[in-house]
Amino acid sequence: MFAASVAACAAATVTASGAAASVAGPGWSMVVTPSPAGAEVSELTGVACSGAGACTAVGDFQGSGGVFTLAERWNGTAFSIQPTPSPASPPAFSVLRGFSCPAADECVAVGTSPPPRPPG
Secondary structure: OHHHHHHHHHHOEEEOOOOEOOOOOOOOOOOOOOOOOOOOEEEEEEEEEEEOOEEEEEEEEEEOOEEEEEEEEEOOOOEEEEOOOOOOOOOEEOEEEEEEEEEOOEEEEEEEOOOOOOOO
């Protein structure tokens, strides 16, 4: 049941103000997730849990410099933003779409990013 509640939260688009896109129905609960500093819009599109107090959701956020990867960790009480790699070359467009943890200490995220620009 816990994983389903987190999945519902992860599927909801969250604006920079933290407002949930929809209201939860019976048996579900919505949890507001933090948005990165400077985010205009953020979304979480994938989630994996290795236990009731150990879930990570991934997605992306849009800021003035482009679109960047986003990961948030659930500790059983609240989500917190986790560091993720994103290419620094503008305009940036990097997203994470899926996440899996086959073991408590082994996780993989997948997404997309444009290829690096050649020098010069």
